[in-house]
Each structure stands twice: as C-alpha cells, then as structure tokens.
Amino acid sequence: MPDANRGLDDGNVIAVMRKLGIAARAAARTLALAPAPQKDAALEAMARAIEAHEAAILAANALDVTDSIARNQLASFVDRLTLNEKRVTGIAQAIREVAAQPDPVGRVLATWKRPNGLEFERVSTPLGVVGVIFESRPNVLADAAALCLKAGNASILRGGSESFRTCVEIAKALRTGLQAAGLPEASIQMVPTADRAAVGAMLAGLDGTIDVLVPRGGKNLVARVQAEARVPVFAHLEGINHVYVHAGASLDMAIPLVLNAKLRRTGVCGAAETLLVDQAVAPSFLKPLVKALLDAGCEVRGDSRTLAVDPHVKPADDTDWTTEYLDAIISVKVVPGIDAALAHIDRYGSHHTDAIVTGDEEAAKRFLNEVDSAIVLHNASTQFADGGEFGFGGEIGIATGRMHARGPVGAEQLCSFKYKVRGQGTVRP
Amino acid sequence: MPDANRGLDDGNVIAVMRKLGIAARAAARTLALAPAPQKDAALEAMARAIEAHEAAILAANALDVTDSIARNQLASFVDRLTLNEKRVTGIAQAIREVAAQPDPVGRVLATWKRPNGLEFERVSTPLGVVGVIFESRPNVLADAAALCLKAGNASILRGGSESFRTCVEIAKALRTGLQAAGLPEASIQMVPTADRAAVGAMLAGLDGTIDVLVPRGGKNLVARVQAEARVPVFAHLEGINHVYVHAGASLDMAIPLVLNAKLRRTGVCGAAETLLVDQAVAPSFLKPLVKALLDAGCEVRGDSRTLAVDPHVKPADDTDWTTEYLDAIISVKVVPGIDAALAHIDRYGSHHTDAIVTGDEEAAKRFLNEVDSAIVLHNASTQFADGGEFGFGGEIGIATGRMHARGPVGAEQLCSFKYKVRGQGTVRP
Structure with a gap:
C-alpha cells in the first residue's frame, strides 16, 4: 500500500x-x-x-x-x-x-x-x-x-x-x-x-x-x-478494424499496406484485426497475402477459402470476426464483393477505423461514404488512427461515439x- | 384511457x-x-x-x-x-x-x-x-x-x-x-x-x-x-436570462429592449427574468425602466435601490434571482459595475441567454467573452434565443450543456x- x-x-x-x-x-x-x-x-x-x-x-x-x-x-x-x-x-x-x-x-x-x-x-x-x-x-x-x-x-x-x-x-x-x-x-x-x-x-x-x-x-x-x-x-471500447482488398486493388500496394495495418504495432487500437479479400482477386491475391503475413510471424485464422491456400492457416470461427486480438493474429475472409464487405464491417466492426485498398475511385467513394466508422481510409494503413498522425499535436484518446468528438x-x-x-x-x- | x-x-x-x-x-x-x-x-x-x-x-x-x-x-x-x-x-x-x-x-x-x-x-x-x-x-x-x-x-x-x-x-x-x-x-x-x-x-x-x-x-x-x-x-432545464443595462447604454435603446426581452412572450425560455442596472446610470435610468415595466403590466421585484424608485415595486428576496417566472414578473437589481454584473450572472444564471445593452464596445466585448452562456447578445433582445431566429429553419430545442450541441x-x-x-x-x- x-x-x-x-x-x-x-x-x-x-x-x-x-x-x-x-x-x-x-x-x-x-x-x-x-x-x-x-x-x-x-x-x-x-x-x-x-x-x-x-x-x-x-x-x-x-x-x-x-x-x-x-x-x-x-x-x-x-x-x-x-x-x-x-x-x-x-x-x-x-x-x-x-x-x-x-x-x-x-x-x-x-x-x-x-x-x-x-x-x-x-x-x-x-x-x-x-x-x-x-x-x-x-x-x-x-x-x-x-x-x-x-x-x-x-x-x-x-x-x-x-x-x-x-x-x-x-x-x-x-x-x-x-x-x-x-x-x-x-x-x-x-x-x-x-x-x-x-x-x-x-x-x-x-x-x-x-x-x-x-x-x-x-x-x-x-x-x-x-x-x-x-x-x-x-472513448472507444475496441478497434475491430478491417482492411478490405477490393477487386480494383494492386497486389503491390495491398501486401505492404496489410502488413503495416496489422503488424507495425499490434497492441494499438488502430491495428487491423480482419482482412477481407474480394473474390474477384482472391485467386491471385489470397495466397501471397497470406504468405506475407505468415512469413512476418502473424498467425492467420481464415474461412474455408483462406484455409485452402496454406496449411499454416488455422480455421476461423464466428468469434474471430468480433475479436480484437491486439496481437500478431489476423482473421481473413473472402467476400463476394463490396456489398458483402460493407455488410461484414457493419455487422462485426466496432465503428473505429476501416480501410479499403483499391484503384477504383467509385468503390473507394462508396466505402468512405457507407462505412459508419470514425475513420475511413482509402489506400492508407489503419495504423494512422492517431491524433498525432492527424496533425492534432497529440490526443487524449480516440472516440467511437457519435456525440461531440469522434475519432482522435x-x-x-x-x-x-x-x-x-x-x-x-x-x-x- | x-x-x-x-x-x-x-x-x-x-x-x-x-x-x-x-x-x-x-x-x-x-x-x-x-x-x-x-x-x-x-x-x-x-x-x-x-x-x-x-x-x-x-x-x-x-x-x-x-x-x-x-x-x-x-x-x-x-x-x-x-x-x-x-x-x-x-x-x-x-x-x-x-x-x-x-x-x-x-x-x-x-x-x-x-x-x-x-x-x-x-x-x-x-x-x-x-x-x-x-x-x-x-x-x-x-x-x-x-x-x-x-x-x-x-x-x-x-x-x-x-x-x-x-x-x-x-x-x-x-x-x-x-x-x-x-x-x-x-x-x-x-x-x-x-x-x-x-x-x-x-x-x-x-x-x-x-x-x-x-x-x-x-x-x-x-x-x-x-x-x-x-x-x-x-436540453435546458431553465432560462434564467439577464439583461444588463451598462453604464454606456442609452435609455432610448434600453427601455424597448428590456420590455421586449421580458414581455414579448413571457412563457418562452428566452424571456428575460432579471434586469441588472449599472449604478452609474441608475439615478437617471432606474425609474423610467421600472415605470415602463409597471406600465406594461409587469410585476417588478427589486432590491432596496429599486424599491426606492416606485411604491409599486415589491421587495425581491434571494430566491427571486434564481426564479424562472415564465410570467409578467421581473427581478431588478442595481450592480456596482460590469464585474458585479458578470459575477451575478455566473452565480444565479442558467447559462442559457444573457444580454448587455451598451454603446461601449470594450464592455460589450468583455460581456460576450466572459458570460458562460450558450447565447450572449449585445444590444439585442434575449427573445432571439430561437433556432428560427438564428436562421436554422427550426429547432428541436435549446441546449445549455457544453457537449456537442449548445444553444438552438x-x-x-x-x-x-x-x-x-x-x-x-x-x-x-
């Protein structure tokens, strides 16, 4: 005492x-x-x-x-x-x-x-x-x-x-x-x-x-x-943040961005917890994305499509989509398109920070408009969820409520x- | 039923x-x-x-x-x-x-x-x-x-x-x-x-x-x-609103403004409930202000200085300064100067709407800066406390809290x- x-x-x-x-x-x-x-x-x-x-x-x-x-x-x-x-x-x-x-x-x-x-x-x-x-x-x-x-x-x-x-x-x-x-x-x-x-x-x-x-x-x-x-x-209770790799994304941009969003620091509220991959690009993108994560030391918990690309992927269950790991673990899911991605984020997300990777401006516009989160990003890492990075000279916290202050x-x-x-x-x- | x-x-x-x-x-x-x-x-x-x-x-x-x-x-x-x-x-x-x-x-x-x-x-x-x-x-x-x-x-x-x-x-x-x-x-x-x-x-x-x-x-x-x-x-719990007639006021402006602030509609939250008169102008202003209010059918409850100017004035007790009459009643007090006016409003007011009448820009600036109310007015009636009058095309209410929305x-x-x-x-x- x-x-x-x-x-x-x-x-x-x-x-x-x-x-x-x-x-x-x-x-x-x-x-x-x-x-x-x-x-x-x-x-x-x-x-x-x-x-x-x-x-x-x-x-x-x-x-x-x-x-x-x-x-x-x-x-x-x-x-x-x-x-x-x-x-x-x-x-x-x-x-x-x-x-x-x-x-x-x-x-x-x-x-x-x-x-x-x-x-x-x-x-x-x-x-x-x-x-x-x-x-x-x-x-x-x-x-x-x-x-x-x-x-x-x-x-x-x-x-x-x-x-x-x-x-x-x-x-x-x-x-x-x-x-x-x-x-x-x-x-x-x-x-x-x-x-x-x-x-x-x-x-x-x-x-x-x-x-x-x-x-x-x-x-x-x-x-x-x-x-x-x-x-x-x-306040924010948790940051269940998503990176959605859209059909219009380039793999060259997606890989470093996903690695940064998940692994730059795993214990911060802006860390990504779920990766959504559009099925249009999954055949070519999913394997290299998963491999990059595994190679960087990240545990990958995936849906059936993700399980199929690498034997080191563990099966995700329904609790994974609502878990803030704050650790080197990511859940990965293939989605049929942007509507499914938006629906997933709306259902499982925590309205904190979500990102889309795409070269398609229309898709980016829809994502930024429709995702009901404090911070929505296009072609940028979720780890920018930080008052200092916003240029606020510091932050007292990040808010996910809609009253008065939202975000940093x-x-x-x-x-x-x-x-x-x-x-x-x-x-x- | x-x-x-x-x-x-x-x-x-x-x-x-x-x-x-x-x-x-x-x-x-x-x-x-x-x-x-x-x-x-x-x-x-x-x-x-x-x-x-x-x-x-x-x-x-x-x-x-x-x-x-x-x-x-x-x-x-x-x-x-x-x-x-x-x-x-x-x-x-x-x-x-x-x-x-x-x-x-x-x-x-x-x-x-x-x-x-x-x-x-x-x-x-x-x-x-x-x-x-x-x-x-x-x-x-x-x-x-x-x-x-x-x-x-x-x-x-x-x-x-x-x-x-x-x-x-x-x-x-x-x-x-x-x-x-x-x-x-x-x-x-x-x-x-x-x-x-x-x-x-x-x-x-x-x-x-x-x-x-x-x-x-x-x-x-x-x-x-x-x-x-x-x-x-x-929300606002009540509107204990003040009109402060400062030493730099003109009586020609003060009388119609006080009458409007108090009596245009007495049941609205923007109605004035207390009149503060600067002692520098009280000798010449207090009597005509009180007379105008009484003539308009308003009951006047005053401090000792106010009681002295007209036999129809009733004595104010300490509860009058914290009472929202919502009726044709006003409390009136002579204050030694702007500091006393600010202190009175801080102590007894409800942080809703307060006005100063003065031709002195410095005094007006101080009042608008220092009164901690949602709406502070210079040479304008407190009855403008209304979303329609602000140009908002209506209001769902007036808030006196400091979070998110304040005022109309x-x-x-x-x-x-x-x-x-x-x-x-x-x-x-």
Missing part, C-alpha cells in the same frame, strides 16, 4: 473528491479566459519542471516498479509503468508539442448575418472540467493534463494505483509549471488517494462538476466507465462553443 | 420498445445514405399528408381536448394541446421550412493534407437515432420528426398521453410521406403506447439504439430526463462527423 490516504473511509473519499470538483470548476472559469501565451508559458514551464524533477520522478517510479514486480504483474504492464531518462524526456517533449499547437479557444467557427441586422458568431470555448481515469501509464497524466490545459479545461486525473508514487511526482512538476505562469493550481488535480471509491465519485460526475470523462486503458476499464458514468464519455480527440475536440450575437437595439417582433 | 395498449404489462412494453429501437437503427442506416432530394420529397409528402389528413387529425384532437377538459387540466395546458385548421396548416408549413434548408449531411467541415501525402476530410454524418420525449403539444411530434429526418436520423417519439389520439393521426400522415418517398417507415416511429414504462425504456437508451434524447416540455420533465437518462441529452439545436446540430482519409498506399513508419 504505497499511500497513507488509502485508509480514508468512503465518506472521506467522497468529501475529498467533492472538494476537487469545486476547485476544478473555479479553476476552469479562470482558465477559460486565460490568454494563449499564458497557457503556453505554463506548458513550457511544466515541461522544464518535468526535466528538473527527473531524479525524483525516476526514484518514485523505481518504487512503483519494484512493488509491481513483487506483485507479479505481467511484463507488458511493468513495461508501460516503467520510466527511464529517455521516457521522462519524451513526456516533457510531448508537453512542448501541445504548447506549439494553435490555441483552440476563441476560434470563430462560423459567422452570418440575418435580414434584421443581427450578426451571429459561433466561437469556440473550453468544455469545462475533464475527468481522466487511466491505468498505470504515468505519461498519460502529463499528456492528458497538457491537452486539457491547452483547451482551457481544468482536469481531474486518477491513475492506476500501481503508478501512484510516480504520478505524485509528475503532478508536482505540473503544478510548478502552473505556478510559474500564474494559473490556478487546481487547473490540474491528481486524485490524492488510490482508494477505488474515488473512481466511483468521478463516474457520478462529482455533483455536476465533471463535464466529460476520458478513460484511458484496457477494455475492462473502458467498459466500466461506459456502463457506469453519469456524464458523457469520450485533440485539443480542438476538447472545446465547446457559444453564440455571440450583435444587434443595434434589435428587438423581436 | 384513450389507448388499449395501456393494458400492456411492463415486460410487454419493454419488448415493444426494444423492437422500435432495432427498427430505428436499421432505418437510420438507410436514412444516413438517403440523397437530399429523397429526404426533401418525403418532407414535402409529409406536409401534404398532414393537410390531407386534417379532418382526421382535428377529430382525434377534439377527443383528446374533451378528455383533458373533463380531467380539469389547466387552460394553458389545454391551449397547447388544442389544434384548429390554422394550427394544422402551421404544422405542414413548418415541415416545408425544414425541407427548404440545405442538407446538413455530407458537408465537408474541414480538409487538410499531411506531409506524408495523406489527405484528410472531416465530413458531417447523421447522429443515428434520436429519442424525443414531449408533453402534450402535438406539433412537436411533426417538428421534431422532420428535423431528425432532414439530418438523416431516425426518430422515436413519445408524446404526453393526453395528446395520444392526436399524435396517432399525425404519425399516420408522416408515415404516408415516408412511403411516398420510398424511405423506411421506421424512420419515424411514435411510441405506440401511452404506458409510462415506455419513457423508462427510452431513458435507458433502448439497449444502445438511442444515441441522444431530447426532452421537450416543462422543468419537471427535463429534470427527470437529465437525472435518469443513460444516454446524452440535449437545428438539423446541423443533429449531425455527427467522420474522417475520410485518402493515401497512395501510404503506410505508417
């Missing part, structure tokens, strides 16, 4: 959390009006403070890592938790990249004039207070806090308990940056207890002080937040808007 | 509602791809069918009205329920106005290119399935269904039970219009039972088939939906978006 606060009873945790909410709301009012240079100065000071606190951060992290190893956590878990000098530098650099983005607040999104002379302006404003619930990846604390600050939002951040001591040290550095720029310390608040009741309080929205929740972590965390949150959530959620998507209306003493008849 | 279905037990209601949800989701898929002329043809056919069904609609309405009078409903309630030939024509006309708007789906919201050659497009898409829960105002059924259809959304509509027979007849006409244009009948579904369990099922989101809920009615309905909904809600919710705000990305076989390094 790395934290004395764990001894708080539930009532105390609720009281502590309520205070965070009230402080965050007050800070959000100040932040909403903070000029861009002040926010950027805070971000730069935060980056410098992360670098200056490196020794303290690494020392705290070493304790967290030792405990996690002692508790027999998975190696991948420990890897995500572990910091080193390079990773601390990366955290500071990511904050500077957020600072370098244009200010998302105060953009004039639309202007128009009505016949009665009223002039309308739709102008971007911050969302308010963002709650972030993340697993034991300490870099998420700094990334998320920086993006929220850039968009003029206060943030309340609750990290996995195994990263508690690391997060405390990172939060200290972030606070130093806020102080240096004269912004309220409550602009970024780490939940000061590892008690799980704090998560429940955040899911309930802290008496209306949290405007939106962002869960960052595995499927179990996201599912819980989506099921229990009483406030809006930006960057600083711009962490904004709301208001209407400014100017008259000349104009009254309504 | 106007409806045989009221005898359904809760389990049956849930089963009926679940079917509606599944059918709506399927219809939404078709609607999302329906070309604009097909949607507009459906709307025109719906308007014609409303006119053609006028006799049946009025006959059903007469039964609903008779029952409501027999049950001793308030006169204002019965008025909202009652249709006549002119109101039926108005319903048809409102549908035609929605048809005349530009198609909100498929708009290119942004385009950009990345250094790796990827071309990005952010394109508007429908939201999906909209649930509308409204009180006994039958015109809302047609208005809301038409706006949803325009934006490519399926709708599930549940009206107040006292308007059930009227709504059944209006829904028949809407269905006729859908059939005429070859769109799925399930594009617009009225809840086929007046059983209250149906509302509970909608609040739960019908197994994820409802994407957003829109309550239309009084504060009790909206509060219940906001408290219990498991899906996002577009028209067809454009009933849309989501997706990213279309085009490469040349582009893979991620």
Whole structure:
C-alpha cells in the first residue's frame, strides 16, 4: 500500500473528491479566459519542471516498479509503468508539442448575418472540467493534463494505483509549471488517494462538476466507465478494424499496406484485426497475402477459402470476426464483393477505423461514404488512427461515439462553443 | 384511457420498445445514405399528408381536448394541446421550412493534407437515432420528426398521453410521406403506447439504439430526463436570462429592449427574468425602466435601490434571482459595475441567454467573452434565443450543456462527423 490516504473511509473519499470538483470548476472559469501565451508559458514551464524533477520522478517510479514486480504483474504492464531518462524526456517533449499547437479557444467557427441586422458568431470555448481515469501509464497524466490545459479545461486525473508514487511526482512538476505562469493550481488535480471509491465519485460526475470523462486503458476499464458514468464519455471500447482488398486493388500496394495495418504495432487500437479479400482477386491475391503475413510471424485464422491456400492457416470461427486480438493474429475472409464487405464491417466492426485498398475511385467513394466508422481510409494503413498522425499535436484518446468528438480527440475536440450575437437595439417582433 | 395498449404489462412494453429501437437503427442506416432530394420529397409528402389528413387529425384532437377538459387540466395546458385548421396548416408549413434548408449531411467541415501525402476530410454524418420525449403539444411530434429526418436520423417519439389520439393521426400522415418517398417507415416511429414504462425504456437508451434524447416540455420533465437518462441529452432545464443595462447604454435603446426581452412572450425560455442596472446610470435610468415595466403590466421585484424608485415595486428576496417566472414578473437589481454584473450572472444564471445593452464596445466585448452562456447578445433582445431566429429553419430545442450541441439545436446540430482519409498506399513508419 504505497499511500497513507488509502485508509480514508468512503465518506472521506467522497468529501475529498467533492472538494476537487469545486476547485476544478473555479479553476476552469479562470482558465477559460486565460490568454494563449499564458497557457503556453505554463506548458513550457511544466515541461522544464518535468526535466528538473527527473531524479525524483525516476526514484518514485523505481518504487512503483519494484512493488509491481513483487506483485507479479505481467511484463507488458511493468513495461508501460516503467520510466527511464529517455521516457521522462519524451513526456516533457510531448508537453512542448501541445504548447506549439494553435490555441483552440476563441476560434470563430462560423459567422452570418440575418435580414434584421443581427450578426451571429459561433466561437469556440473550453468544455469545462475533464475527468481522466487511466491505468498505470504515468505519461498519460502529463499528456492528458497538457491537452486539457491547452483547451482551457481544468482536469481531474486518477491513475492506476500501481503508478501512484510516480504520478505524485509528475503532478508536482505540473503544478510548478502552473505556478510559474500564474494559473490556478487546481487547473490540474491528481486524485490524492488510490482508494477505488474515488473512481466511483468521478463516474457520478462529482455533483455536476465533471463535464466529460476520458478513460484511458484496457477494455475492462473502458467498459466500466461506459456502463457506469453519469456524464458523457469520450472513448472507444475496441478497434475491430478491417482492411478490405477490393477487386480494383494492386497486389503491390495491398501486401505492404496489410502488413503495416496489422503488424507495425499490434497492441494499438488502430491495428487491423480482419482482412477481407474480394473474390474477384482472391485467386491471385489470397495466397501471397497470406504468405506475407505468415512469413512476418502473424498467425492467420481464415474461412474455408483462406484455409485452402496454406496449411499454416488455422480455421476461423464466428468469434474471430468480433475479436480484437491486439496481437500478431489476423482473421481473413473472402467476400463476394463490396456489398458483402460493407455488410461484414457493419455487422462485426466496432465503428473505429476501416480501410479499403483499391484503384477504383467509385468503390473507394462508396466505402468512405457507407462505412459508419470514425475513420475511413482509402489506400492508407489503419495504423494512422492517431491524433498525432492527424496533425492534432497529440490526443487524449480516440472516440467511437457519435456525440461531440469522434475519432482522435485533440485539443480542438476538447472545446465547446457559444453564440455571440450583435444587434443595434434589435428587438423581436 | 384513450389507448388499449395501456393494458400492456411492463415486460410487454419493454419488448415493444426494444423492437422500435432495432427498427430505428436499421432505418437510420438507410436514412444516413438517403440523397437530399429523397429526404426533401418525403418532407414535402409529409406536409401534404398532414393537410390531407386534417379532418382526421382535428377529430382525434377534439377527443383528446374533451378528455383533458373533463380531467380539469389547466387552460394553458389545454391551449397547447388544442389544434384548429390554422394550427394544422402551421404544422405542414413548418415541415416545408425544414425541407427548404440545405442538407446538413455530407458537408465537408474541414480538409487538410499531411506531409506524408495523406489527405484528410472531416465530413458531417447523421447522429443515428434520436429519442424525443414531449408533453402534450402535438406539433412537436411533426417538428421534431422532420428535423431528425432532414439530418438523416431516425426518430422515436413519445408524446404526453393526453395528446395520444392526436399524435396517432399525425404519425399516420408522416408515415404516408415516408412511403411516398420510398424511405423506411421506421424512420419515424411514435411510441405506440401511452404506458409510462415506455419513457423508462427510452431513458435507458433502448439497449444502445438511442444515441441522444431530447426532452421537450416543462422543468419537471427535463429534470427527470437529465437525472435518469443513460444516454446524452440535449436540453435546458431553465432560462434564467439577464439583461444588463451598462453604464454606456442609452435609455432610448434600453427601455424597448428590456420590455421586449421580458414581455414579448413571457412563457418562452428566452424571456428575460432579471434586469441588472449599472449604478452609474441608475439615478437617471432606474425609474423610467421600472415605470415602463409597471406600465406594461409587469410585476417588478427589486432590491432596496429599486424599491426606492416606485411604491409599486415589491421587495425581491434571494430566491427571486434564481426564479424562472415564465410570467409578467421581473427581478431588478442595481450592480456596482460590469464585474458585479458578470459575477451575478455566473452565480444565479442558467447559462442559457444573457444580454448587455451598451454603446461601449470594450464592455460589450468583455460581456460576450466572459458570460458562460450558450447565447450572449449585445444590444439585442434575449427573445432571439430561437433556432428560427438564428436562421436554422427550426429547432428541436435549446441546449445549455457544453457537449456537442449548445444553444438552438437545428438539423446541423443533429449531425455527427467522420474522417475520410485518402493515401497512395501510404503506410505508417
């Protein structure tokens, strides 16, 4: 138990959390009006403070890592938790990249004039207070806090308990940056207890002080937040992403694209999980596509047509089409044409990211129009599903819901808007 | 009890509602791809069918009205329920106005290119399935269904039970219009039972088939939906709207503007409820402002300064600043300056619509920037808080939340978006 606060009873945790909410709301009012240079100065000071606190951060992290190893956590878990000098530098650099983005607040999104002379302006404003619930990846604390600050939002951040001591040290550095720029310390608040009741309080929205929740972590965390949150959530549960190799594709383009979509990194939400091959090209394409995947070390689970091209292919069952492997495994199916491909994606997909490979512009147009996913690509890898790759200077996550933000959620998507209306003493008849 | 279905037990209601949800989701898929002329043809056919069904609609309405009078409903309630030939024509006309708007789906919201050659497009898409829960105002059924259809959304509509027979007849006409244009009948579904369990099922989101809920009615309905909904809600609980007469105002502009903001219609959410008068001009402005309000038949509840200017002013207590009168009553307070006005609005307002009257551009700029409301006006009446007045061709409601839609919710705000990305076989390094 790395934290004395764990001894708080539930009532105390609720009281502590309520205070965070009230402080965050007050800070959000100040932040909403903070000029861009002040926010950027805070971000730069935060980056410098992360670098200056490196020794303290690494020392705290070493304790967290030792405990996690002692508790027999998975190696991948420990890897995500572990910091080193390079990773601390990366955290500071990511904050500077957020600072370098244009200010998302105060953009004039639309202007128009009505016949009665009223002039309308739709102008971007911050969302308010963002709650972030993340697993034991300490870099998420700094990334998320920086993006929220850039968009003029206060943030309340609750990290996995195994990263508690690391997060405390990172939060200290972030606070130093806020102080240096004269912004309220409550602009970024780490939940000061590892008690799980704090998560429940955040899911309930802290008496209306949290405007939106962002869960960052595995499927179990996201599912819980989506099921229990009483406030809006930006998230995706899973990325069951497809690459459809259409009849008009070239094999030369399809092979490297499929390999990249599946294997560049298998653990990211933008990784492809299913390959659909049009039957018009299956006789010539299927075997080399499967061979390329197998040669690259990918397990292939196929339908009967796919099984027939290589003895190393394993049979796919119906659960394979709805499985996010997040591993070097791919399901492969031959489809009669674009209608069948669209129907498969609609039935089994998760509305995250799907790609078509084809030289046929009409087919590409249909695919991009008709696939109901946040991100649809033509002749590009699904692994571009990432705010950085979109040019957003980072992302707080990827959303598959259709409300407010969809796809990568960057600083711009962490904004709301208001209407400014100017008259000349104009009254309504 | 106007409806045989009221005898359904809760389990049956849930089963009926679940079917509606599944059918709506399927219809939404078709609607999302329906070309604009097909949607507009459906709307025109719906308007014609409303006119053609006028006799049946009025006959059903007469039964609903008779029952409501027999049950001793308030006169204002019965008025909202009652249709006549002119109101039926108005319903048809409102549908035609929605048809005349530009198609909100498929708009290119942004385009950009990345250094790796990827071309990005952010394109508007429908939201999906909209649930509308409204009180006994039958015109809302047609208005809301038409706006949803325009934006490519399926709708599930549940009206107040006292308007059930009227709504059944209006829904028949809407269905006729859908059939005429070859769109799925399930594009617009009225809840086929007046059983209250149906509302509970909608609040739960019908197994994820409802994407957003829109309550239309009084504060009790909206509060219940906001408290219990498991899906996002577009709504405002109340409009505690302010007119701030600043030191730089002219009395000639302030008087008609305040009268219009308060009294043009007192029952609408954009009506002003509180007048704030800057102390710099109070000595000369307060008395004529109060007199104009009293002369127009408005009750004035004032602070001590306001009480002193006219014996007909009643004392305001602290609850007056948080009361949405929706009546010919106004609360009046003298404030020391713009900071105090901003603080009052922040503390007591409902983030709906607030106006400043001033000739001072700097003060106007501060007010428009700093008041955290969906709509902020300079030298214009708060009664412009209306989608029609914004040029949206109608509205499904006004939202005070900061997520997705804020202010008047028209067809454009009933849309989501997706990213279309085009490469040349582009893979991620």
